[in-house]
Amino acid sequence: MDKKTLKLTNIRIDDYDYALPQERIAAYPLPDRQLSKLLVYNDSQIEDAVFEQVNRFLEPGSMMLMNDTRVVQARLEFFKPSGARIEIFCLHPLNVGRDPQQALSQTNSVTWLALVGNAKKWKEGSLEIDHPESGFRLEVTKGTRMEDAYEVIFKWQPSELSFGEVLEKVGKTPLPPYITRAAEEGDKHSYQCVFARNDGSVAAPTAGLHFTPEMIDKVRNCDIKTEFLTLHVGAGTFKPVSTDNITDHNMHAEPFVVSRTVLDKLISHLETCDNNFSKKKPVICVGTTSMRTLESLYWIGARIDNGVDPEGNTVYLDQWAPYEWVGQLPLPSKALISLRSWMRNNKLEHLKGSTSLIIVPGYPFQLTDVLITNFHLPKSTLLLLVAAFAGSEWKRIYDHALAGNYRFLSYGDACLLFRKD
Secondary structure, X not given: OOHHHOHHHHOEHHHHOOOOOHHHEOXXXXXXXXXXXXXXXEOOEEXXXXXXXXXXXXXXXXXXXXXXXXXOOOEEEEEOOOOOEEEEEEEEEOEEEEOHHHHHXXXXXXXXXXXXXXXXXXXXXXXEEEEOOOOEEEEEEEEEEEOOEEEEEEEEEOOOOEHHHHHHHHOEOOOOOOOOOOOOOOHHHHOXXXXXXXXXXOOOOHHHHHOOHHHHHHHHHOOOEEEEEEEOOOHHHHOOOOOOEHHHOOOOOEEEEXXXXXXXXXXXXXXXXXXXXXXXXXXXXXXXXXXXXXHHHHHHHHHHHOOOOOOOOEEEEOOOHHHHOOOOOOOHHHHHHHHHHHHHHOOOOEEEEEEOOOOOOOOOOOOOOEEEEEOOOOOOHHHHHHHHHHHHHHHHHHHHHHHOOOOEOOOOOEEEEEOOO
């Protein structure tokens, strides 16, 4: 089915715009991350709260999914002998596939696709960071241009250091472009979820920034199961929609990893609900990245259930796959059981792949019942996701947040949304 024939043809990005004053964009986080404001939207009602109260709005017996990716210090600053400043922003590896963790473990040298700031001042030659007192030296060479980015080759001494260690030593926190200040030492902590453990993102899954260890314990003590999956957030999350119609927008792909153990627990949760529908317990996603990963699992499993197995041991979901589905959809538990069977047959303890799933109004949600998220940019795919989840009420929710002096975007406040079918 050609995507131009889908219902999505009427989704105009101009309909998902709102006025966001620069002063409403949070430049810094609150000193205590759990004291952010929390807007709660449920059954057409809006309530103001504080994030540390989130557990009182969640139903005991629910399952909460969180993204445990860890932000790498992906920005590097170099100075030419002339004084010209060159900034390199690492996007994803090139010479070891698209697996960030494998690339970050490389020693001696590695090649990444990177954005290059002030590239016109770097026509030839290499750039260096040299610390003679410690014996550390990093040399970078610019290779082939690829659209708006470049192939960049990194070589360093001591060669036994991993690239991840190199970035930790000389890199800076990759704050989003709408935070106009320079990254500071404190951002290495504040722009990182307390449960982050798998290196690979160049942007934080910001809904998770509100949680403290005490908050997670509080949620668990309310009989809410917490599980972790991994989606490595790419710079494409900030890519604006530049087309009038959403069907012409190319969604970026992001790698993810989900363990079979988590899949088992999710299936058990869903089967309990299937067997006793009157006591269905919600599935809560912390952040849009967790939602996109979770929903992607359904569609990958649904294809397997319909006899279409992935090629090889990694999976990929195209951005339009859910909207082009023809035929009856399996129950969520059945789709995930088929996915688990495929993993068992291929002796996989972890499902690895990438997803370009775009969630826009008209998307048929399969697994997510509740979403915790921040407030997103106008005319962005993330705002479209919120509109898909909350319906046309997204505008009232955002108007309320603007009128209520909520702080917006990555370091801003949060909202708790219950799905409106």
